[in-house]
Amino acid sequence: MPPYTITYFAVRGRCGAMKFMLSDQGQEWKEVVVPFDEWMKGDLKATCVFGQLPKVQDGDLELVQSNAILRHLGRNHDAYGSNNKEASQIDMMNDGVEDLRLKYVKMIYQEYDTGKDKYIKELPDHLSKFEAVLAKNKSGFLVGGKVSFADYSLLEVLLNHQVLCPTCLDTFPALKAFVAMMTARPKLKAFLDSEDFKKLPINGNGKQ
Numbered sequence: 001m002p003p004y005t006i007t008y009f010a011v012r013g014r015c016g017a018m019k020f021m022l023s024d025q026g027q028e029w030k031e032v033v034v035p036f037d038e039w040m041k042g043d044l045k046a047t048c049v050f051g052q053l054p055k056v057q058d059g060d061l062e063l064v065q066s067n068a069i070l071r072h073l074g075r076n077h078d079a080y081g082s083n084n085k086e087a088s089q090i091d092m093m094n095d096g097v098e099d100l101r102l103k104y105v106k107m108i109y110q111e112y113d114t115g116k117d118k119y120i121k122e123l124p125d126h127l128s129k130f131e132a133v134l135a136k137n138k139s140g141f142l143v144g145g146k147v148s149f150a151d152y153s154l155l156e157v158l159l160n161h162q163v164l165c166p167t168c169l170d171t172f173p174a175l176k177a178f179v180a181m182m183t184a185r186p187k188l189k190a191f192l193d194s195e196d197f198k199k200l201p202i203n204g205n206g207k208q
């Protein structure tokens with residue numbers, strides 16, 4: 001029995017990064033996929049701390065909030081830096097990724113038709129911040145010398161943005177190298193190439 005059970009909708013959404021980490025770390029997991037109409041009945045929602053998914057069970061520990069889950073998995077799988085200083089820098093970078101993710105989600109769910117062009121126009125300003133950090137760190141990762149949960153989260157956001165705007169990384173060599181390095185990691189590559197991953201839409205409203 002794998003120790004983790006991920007409960008979520010049939011979308012990549014907020015579970016992409018945690019699945020990247022688990023697959024890259026050679027860790028299996030079980031999935032409970034909740035159909036939207038089932039969710040709308042409200043019974044499961046009522047049991048979730050904030051009334052939302054994803055939820056991850058690790059033995060008798062039950063967690064919601066995707067970034068808390070990422071941190072937990074990062075602790076369990078040595079993807080949270082080599083010391084407290086690196087862990088704090090990883091937190092900082094992950095919060096930066098979350099800021100971009102929230103802008104993306106707002107555009108996708110609330111203003112795709114009216115706001116997509118403006119979003120793409122402003123995107124280089126956001127991406128340039130991650131470019132600068134990666135360009136400074138010789139390992140190719142965001143922080144220190146090994147992969148962290150923030151790397152998986154950044155990768156997931158970047159892959160989604162390449163679907164939104166295929167040329168968006170063309171002026172960012174460090175981001176391009178980061179995506180190439182991460183997606184070449186054999187176990188992660190196998191997951192990215194799998195039907196389990198490819199069959200899921202990125203977002204719950206079909207926009208991408």
Ligand code: 6SG
Pocket residue numbers: 009011013014036039040045051052053054064065066067203204205
């Ligand atoms: C939505 O936002 O899929 N959870 C979402 N929506 C259902 O009743 N801060 C936390 C975190 O980081 C955010 C959780 C996140 O974990 S994810 C959730 O639980 C709710 O609030 C994106 C996603 N969307 C699919 C979906 C949600 C709303 C519209 C489409 C479910 C299906 C139809 C209605 C509810 Fe639906």
